[in-house]
Amino acid sequence: MGVTSPAQSPLVAAGIATAKARALTVLGSSAKKAPESPAKSVTSKDAATDLSEQLNDELRQKYVKGKKLGEGTYAIVYKGHLRDSPSTLVAIKKIKVNVDYKDGLAMDAIREVKFLQELSHPNIIALHSVYSSKNQNLNLVLEFLPLGDLEGMIKDTSVQYSNADIKAWMGMIGRAVWWCHENFVLHRDIKPNNLLIAGDGEVKLADFGLARSFQEPYLNMTHVVITRWYRPPELFFGARHYSGAVDVWSVGCVFAELALRTPYMAGETDIHQVEIISQAIGTPTEDNWPGVSKLPGYVPIAKDKQVPLRPKRDFEPIFRSIGPVALDLLLATLRLDPRKRISAKGFLQHEWWQMDPRPTKKENLPRKGGGEEALGNDLKRMGGELEDGRADKVARKIDFGKMKP
Amino acid sequence: MTEDEIYRTSTQYRLWSFTPEKLASLRNSTNALAAERVKAAIKKSRESGQAQPAASADSSGFSTPLGENGQANGSAHGDKDAEVETLTVDEERMLVEYYCSQAKTIGEAKEFSFPIHVIATAVQFMKRFYLSNSPMTYHPRVIMMTSLYFATKTEPHYMGLDKYVRNLQSGLGKKKKVTNEDILAPEFILTQGIRFTFDVKHPFHALRGVHMEMQAMVEGQAALLPGEGRTAKEVQEAMQALPPKDGAMLQDSAAALRKRLDDAYGQAKLTLGSAGILTDAYFLYTPSQIMFASLLLADEALTSFYLSTKFPSATSASTIFPKVMATIRLCAEMLQSFEQLGRDELIRIDKKIYKCQNPEKVDLVSLNRAQKRDETVDGKLDESVAKRRKLEREKSMREGEDIFGPQLEKNGAGG
Numbered sequence: 001m002g003v004t005s006p007a008q009s010p011l012v013a014a015g016i017a018t019a020k021a022r023a024l025t026v027l028g029s030s031a032k033k034a035p036e037s038p039a040k041s042v043t044s045k046d047a048a049t050d051l052s053e054q055l056n057d058e059l060r061q062k063y064v065k066g067k068k069l070g071e072g073t074y075a076i077v078y079k080g081h082l083r084d085s086p087s088t089l090v091a092i093k094k095i096k097v098n099v100d101y102k103d104g105l106a107m108d109a110i111r112e113v114k115f116l117q118e119l120s121h122p123n124i125i126a127l128h129s130v131y132s133s134k135n136q137n138l139n140l141v142l143e144f145l146p147l148g149d150l151e152g153m154i155k156d157t158s159v160q161y162s163n164a165d166i167k168a169w170m171g172m173i174g175r176a177v178w179w180c181h182e183n184f185v186l187h188r189d190i191k192p193n194n195l196l197i198a199g200d201g202e203v204k205l206a207d208f209g210l211a212r213s214f215q216e217p218y219l220n221m222t223h224v225v226i227t228r229w230y231r232p233p234e235l236f237f238g239a240r241h242y243s244g245a246v247d248v249w250s251v252g253c254v255f256a257e258l259a260l261r262t263p264y265m266a267g268e269t270d271i272h273q274v275e276i277i278s279q280a281i282g283t284p285t286e287d288n289w290p291g292v293s294k295l296p297g298y299v300p301i302a303k304d305k306q307v308p309l310r311p312k313r314d315f316e317p318i319f320r321s322i323g324p325v326a327l328d329l330l331l332a333t334l335r336l337d338p339r340k341r342i343s344a345k346g347f348l349q350h351e352w353w354q355m356d357p358r359p360t361k362k363e364n365l366p367r368k369g370g371g372e373e374a375l376g377n378d379l380k381r382m383g384g385e386l387e388d389g390r391a392d393k394v395a396r397k398i399d400f401g402k403m404k405p
Numbered sequence: 406m407t408e409d410e411i412y413r414t415s416t417q418y419r420l421w422s423f424t425p426e427k428l429a430s431l432r433n434s435t436n437a438l439a440a441e442r443v444k445a446a447i448k449k450s451r452e453s454g455q456a457q458p459a460a461s462a463d464s465s466g467f468s469t470p471l472g473e474n475g476q477a478n479g480s481a482h483g484d485k486d487a488e489v490e491t492l493t494v495d496e497e498r499m500l501v502e503y504y505c506s507q508a509k510t511i512g513e514a515k516e517f518s519f520p521i522h523v524i525a526t527a528v529q530f531m532k533r534f535y536l537s538n539s540p541m542t543y544h545p546r547v548i549m550m551t552s553l554y555f556a557t558k559t560e561p562h563y564m565g566l567d568k569y570v571r572n573l574q575s576g577l578g579k580k581k582k583v584t585n586e587d588i589l590a591p592e593f594i595l596t597q598g599i600r601f602t603f604d605v606k607h608p609f610h611a612l613r614g615v616h617m618e619m620q621a622m623v624e625g626q627a628a629l630l631p632g633e634g635r636t637a638k639e640v641q642e643a644m645q646a647l648p649p650k651d652g653a654m655l656q657d658s659a660a661a662l663r664k665r666l667d668d669a670y671g672q673a674k675l676t677l678g679s680a681g682i683l684t685d686a687y688f689l690y691t692p693s694q695i696m697f698a699s700l701l702l703a704d705e706a707l708t709s710f711y712l713s714t715k716f717p718s719a720t721s722a723s724t725i726f727p728k729v730m731a732t733i734r735l736c737a738e739m740l741q742s743f744e745q746l747g748r749d750e751l752i753r754i755d756k757k758i759y760k761c762q763n764p765e766k767v768d769l770v771s772l773n774r775a776q777k778r779d780e781t782v783d784g785k786l787d788e789s790v791a792k793r794r795k796l797e798r799e800k801s802m803r804e805g806e807d808i809f810g811p812q813l814e815k816n817g818a819g820g
Contacts, residue, residue, distance in 0.1 A: 022433075023431055026430055105555075105596060110558055114603035117604060130601035138601075182406075
């Protein structure tokens, strides 16, 4: 009952097909034009599908799924290509149905689809299309990015890169984050292995599984986001109202990591991370960050244990390689008080961009192999998660109970 | 890049904005398609002699005019030979609009108290869904409950399914039972129907922004555009000299002007939350056009004054400004002409849809289960699944042989 197809007369089928073809034209479907002689070209299967099913089928037919690039608990990533153009490669991310999640389509998938559908920018991974396959699995057709990620670049000791290369990468990252913020989107998980590298050398921000829109000013947001090493102090203190400044801190951490070729502030626990930030930048106090003591998770530090805000000269020996103006910009991204932190727009307008060296052209940036596998690994991962052996597995469980106003 | 250009990259603009003609044509096609399919499905179910479970068309609870009327007399598709009378495009639209207003009523009820943007998103999901689906295929009552739930996930204003269902149940009362599966079963159909675009842009932020900007104007602190000949002080004075609204007293004091602003803001906000989301405005206009239209209805003089400060140069004032105003006026007319569907009309349509529900899509919970069990909706087993099952069958037959020993010989020793 209910699941069998109506036996339709050809005439009925033809009427349906004509109506459907008209509707599909309005919806901008590529394939369907009103058939010249509908009765001949229509199958009963065609007439029995919904409009949206048919649009979906058309999308699915556009791509061919190839070999598996990676599999995680959240998704399987395949290499794929356009059916009509086998040389046009794509990555197909098939979202797994989470059996433990009883609330329907998972939040990660919803967030990722929601934001990537809207954000179109050269430095943000492109979502070409979304379709469902059998068993209601969601498939995201993403841009194919074969050259690995920035983490691989940083860790690969055989790769040499210069200040001009760092500048090129930071420009791309800055533009990606600026575009998100310009569209009122917080990424909330910026880190080197979410920064993927395209065939032409362009860096692309990926994994929007933790992203969200800027909140209404009076509503709360969760503070359990961003992988620990890249997470700003206000989130450790439980801030429920925050801004693009959280992403900018992460950008600063990536900047420092590119310069040092090792994570700049790698805490083993949340408490340890706050200690490391205090040691590196200074202890957050009412003096350097008015209002910080009112944040719910703030723990006062005894006067004699406080590290005063470090002056620029303390950083110079560590970051000598990038030069003093780049260091100014770096420090502007790592200000404790989020209100004093530079904005993504300010980041792009900094005087460093006017100075030598000029950023390396993307086609001349250093490259490394092994990218396909890295792409599979990067895309299958859930937000807030580091690879095994790199500590941490945070931020996944967002406490929705606390999110209500 | 201008804000207009950014807006044009959105899915709301690319996929969900139409000319009035295209919108009408889409609805006509969807209706024609669904009507043919309903007739075919009902004919088939009559021929097979199966009694079809009727759609529960009531909605009860949350103070709705529908309720006891849902269950019409006798079996839904009982009359063997009568031609099925299907819904017209207008009836479909009115029914969807009614259930959109129900989504608002439920979302605003004390059980939920959702912020307006959650409700508005749910309503747009429904409206978008019914551009390519018919209420005859999927009853809007069912899609409404799922849309509202799905909007809590996309906005995000997440409360968890258990709690959502509990709250919904407490609002609906004991008469109507809702389960978690009732909400989840149509979720996939909904997401596919809205083409996996989950972002909806609303006019509420914009209204708040304009309100704040006008407050600054009243205080003589407006940040004016380059090319504006007047100073902030002069803008303040011009604002105070505006003709009063509807024969009210001239607002000689700043306090009176402030009140005028707040009144306009409050009224516009109400319009946005009702006619703004329930009409076709989102399909035909941009969020800012809808916002200005609602403000224009609240206080025309104030709104055109504010807008005039946005076109400081003589050329833009004479060319673009009139165009903008004309569009806003068209949108305002649409918002103003909105009226809730009358009770009698609603009951008539509700009775009608009870008789023309596609019997194959009534039990979405079973359909969803079937689909998750690897079966496609039209009943044909997917090839790979069929193959797998065949292999399983063969395997179990082989194993069966092992367990029970070899097959008996045809004329072997019986007894």
